Amino acid sequence: MQPAIRITTASAPGKVILCGEHAVVYGQPAIALPLSDLRATATIDDAADATLTIVLPDLGETWREDDATEHPLAVLARLTLERLGMARPYRLRITLRSTIPIASGMGSGAALGAALVRALASHYGQTLPPAEVAALVHESERFYHGTPSGIDSTVVSHEQAIWFVRGDPAAVPPRQPLIEPIAIGRPIHLVIGDTGVRAPTHLTVGGVRERWRRDPQRYESLFAAIGAISHAARAWLAAGATAELGAALDRNQTLLEQIGVSSPVLERLIEAARSAGALGAKLSGGGGGGIMIAIVDPAHRDAVKSALVAAGATRVVETVAR
Numbered sequence: 001m002q003p004a005i006r007i008t009t010a011s012a013p014g015k016v017i018l019c020g021e022h023a024v025v026y027g028q029p030a031i032a033l034p035l036s037d038l039r040a041t042a043t044i045d046d047a048a049d050a051t052l053t054i055v056l057p058d059l060g061e062t063w064r065e066d067d068a069t070e071h072p073l074a075v076l077a078r079l080t081l082e083r084l085g086m087a088r089p090y091r092l093r094i095t096l097r098s099t100i101p102i103a104s105g106m107g108s109g110a111a112l113g114a115a116l117v118r119a120l121a122s123h124y125g126q127t128l129p130p131a132e133v134a135a136l137v138h139e140s141e142r143f144y145h146g147t148p149s150g151i152d153s154t155v156v157s158h159e160q161a162i163w164f165v166r167g168d169p170a171a172v173p174p175r176q177p178l179i180e181p182i183a184i185g186r187p188i189h190l191v192i193g194d195t196g197v198r199a200p201t202h203l204t205v206g207g208v209r210e211r212w213r214r215d216p217q218r219y220e221s222l223f224a225a226i227g228a229i230s231h232a233a234r235a236w237l238a239a240g241a242t243a244e245l246g247a248a249l250d251r252n253q254t255l256l257e258q259i260g261v262s263s264p265v266l267e268r269l270i271e272a273a274r275s276a277g278a279l280g281a282k283l284s285g286g287g288g289g290g291i292m293i294a295i296v297d298p299a300h301r302d303a304v305k306s307a308l309v310a311a312g313a314t315r316v317v318e319t320v321a322r
């Protein structure tokens with residue numbers, strides 16, 4: 001008799017960075033929120049032959065791990081199977097789907113990774129704590145991304161609002177990241193506008209590094225000013241002070257413009273949201289394109305959404321952080 005085919009599914013949310021992006025790469029704190037309505041899902045089933053196949057229906061791709069050994073998802077699957085103590089040959093098919101827009105700053109890559117790790121663990125009857133899921137996803141991101149801070153992999157793996165300060169694996173002794181859950185005193189209503197412009201994070205991060213090398217003093221002081229905004233935002237979040245939080249986001253946007261990661265299309269959407277009554281707005285994530293976020297009171301939510309569409313947003317999403 002054929003053994004029964006086992007099917008296992010797990011998912012992980014998208015994310016937005018509320019404040020502190022880019023500066024977080026240089027050791028400043030940042031705040032990230034999960035987007036629980038937008039998710040990546042991994043489904044694992046036992047394959048009849050001795051292969052590890054990855055299927056990406058959204059992209060129309062199917063490939064074998066040994067034909068694409070450097071693909072980040074292949075790297076992550078291997079790292080995870082090793083961590084779970086599973087030996088080759090692998091007889092698995094991993095199908096990955098996502099409702100999170102790709103390369104937009106909503107964490108699609110990290111969410112796919114976290115879903116994959118969780119599904120593989122559960123397929124073998126194991127559970128990995130969120131910090132281990134995050135560490136595996138981070139390791140695979142490092143493989144193709146250079147120097148990600150780890151904030152994306154952390155927030156999607158913990159699925160809660162987090163305060164994040166990056167670790168430093170090169171320090172002696174290596175420094176672990178600081179990850180703390182954030183208190184939210186009153187629900188925060190966010191509207192997210194997608195510019196539709198795909199801007200890979202490693203390019204904007206690389207641009208900032210280049211400019212930081214040329215003028216470290218100026219950039220360190222801009223990063224410190226962004227870090228101070230993260231501290232203020234944490235206090236306003238805990239106090240439920242949405243107007244003050246909105247103003248902090250506006251100040252963060254000005255600093256992001258000064259470090260050169262904003263763009264005319266982002267600024268058009270940010271201005272449209274503010275004019276329609278948002279309490280504050282900024283780009284979120286790598287910038288250059290991707291998404292912007294606006295804090296709104298519920299009474300202005302629909303006006304801000306319409307203003308973003310009118311200003312050219314290709315997609316508008318709302319979420320509530322609690």
Ligand code: PMV
Pocket residue numbers: 017020021022023024025104105106107147148149150151152201205284285286287290
């Ligand atoms: O993945 P994104 O586009 O949301 O951006 C990540 C945030 C950065 O601070 C720009 C980079 C990083 O690794 O933290």
